[in-house]
Amino acid sequence: MHELSVTESVLEIACNHAKEAKARAVTDIHLVIGRLSSIVDESVQFYWDFVSKGTLCENAKLHFRREPAILLCLACNNKYELKDELIPCPKCGSPQVRVLSGDEFNLESIEIERL
Amino acid sequence: MSEKRIKIVENILNANDQLAAENRARIDAAGVFSINLMASPGAGKTSFILATINALLDQDVKIGVIEGDTAPVTIDSDKISAAGMPAIQVNTGGQCHLDAVMINNALDEIGLDTIDLLIVENVGNLICPAAFRLGTHSNIVIASIPEGDDKPYKYPNIYRGLDVLIINKIDLLPYLDFDMDYFKQGIEMLNPGLQIFPVSCKSGEGIPTWLDWLETKIQ
Numbered sequence: 451m452h453e454l455s456v457t458e459s460v461l462e463i464a465c466n467h468a469k470e471a472k473a474r475a476v477t478d479i480h481l482v483i484g485r486l487s488s489i490v491d492e493s494v495q496f497y498w499d500f501v502s503k504g505t506l507c508e509n510a511k512l513h514f515r516r517e518p519a520i521l522l523c524l525a526c527n528n529k530y531e532l533k534d535e536l537i538p539c540p541k542c543g544s545p546q547v548r549v550l551s552g553d554e555f556n557l558e559s560i561e562i563e564r565l
Numbered sequence: 566m567s568e569k570r571i572k573i574v575e576n577i578l579n580a581n582d583q584l585a586a587e588n589r590a591r592i593d594a595a596g597v598f599s600i601n602l603m604a605s606p607g608a609g610k611t612s613f614i615l616a617t618i619n620a621l622l623d624q625d626v627k628i629g630v631i632e633g634d635t636a637p638v639t640i641d642s643d644k645i646s647a648a649g650m651p652a653i654q655v656n657t658g659g660q661c662h663l664d665a666v667m668i669n670n671a672l673d674e675i676g677l678d679t680i681d682l683l684i685v686e687n688v689g690n691l692i693c694p695a696a697f698r699l700g701t702h703s704n705i706v707i708a709s710i711p712e713g714d715d716k717p718y719k720y721p722n723i724y725r726g727l728d729v730l731i732i733n734k735i736d737l738l739p740y741l742d743f744d745m746d747y748f749k750q751g752i753e754m755l756n757p758g759l760q761i762f763p764v765s766c767k768s769g770e771g772i773p774t775w776l777d778w779l780e781t782k783i784q
Binding site for chain 1: 568569570571572573574575576577578579580581660661662664692693695696697717718719721722725750751753754755757
């Protein structure tokens, strides 16, 4: 369970940017998480309510956008999405593939209220 | 009162990554080569470190080891100390992984100026350590035959961003249904061209080939 560390990092980044922008409060936080990054949204939300208490981010809503893991087949150029486990190209069966995306692990934006 | 959306786009673990970069600078300044060793519990991380230490005993290579454990147990670090090398035990207090802060503190104690090679034994776990850079030169995972050949398909994340993969306990291949081609195919899909060393820490098979690679790094 590394969600606690992740949640604390999200809080730190959001609070720093909110302070810089002279925010009164942060209302929303937008996270972008690729399929290949292991993180459980519910756990982050669970920790969030504890760690954000008494900060600029208290009561801020967390929004998770899951980016799909997209693979490119080098044999037939087919692009396909991984749903669950890793699979070879579903079109031609080749394991000669490259991961194009799915590693994202970003805090994309925050929404703030100003005085 | 006005509302505003602020674009940030920052890696969530950026603070960790920055400290990892600082760790790297310290390690580089001391001329030390460093390894972050990850694996599931029981894959043979400590055995692999001991096999490496023992094989290099007559070569005048000083190896420092940072042992990460979730509880204050010194079983692993005691083994390293018994082999005559400095070991620092890091208790993560239940956390599933080491992070750059813990390594930063451990670097103060390990005596970077006195060693040639630093091995960090991460907490036994195939999921969490993958996300946290420590600042080491090489990220290495040890897979082992009894874990099964489907691990790359079930835990893809840990095999991304790896520099070397060790496949341990190959002496057990005749006794288990481990399809090496299927396993390697999964690795190739996630991390094409990854350097792989099949070894047995028990029989010593494959260890010389691993050492050849290692010795090119710790000149």
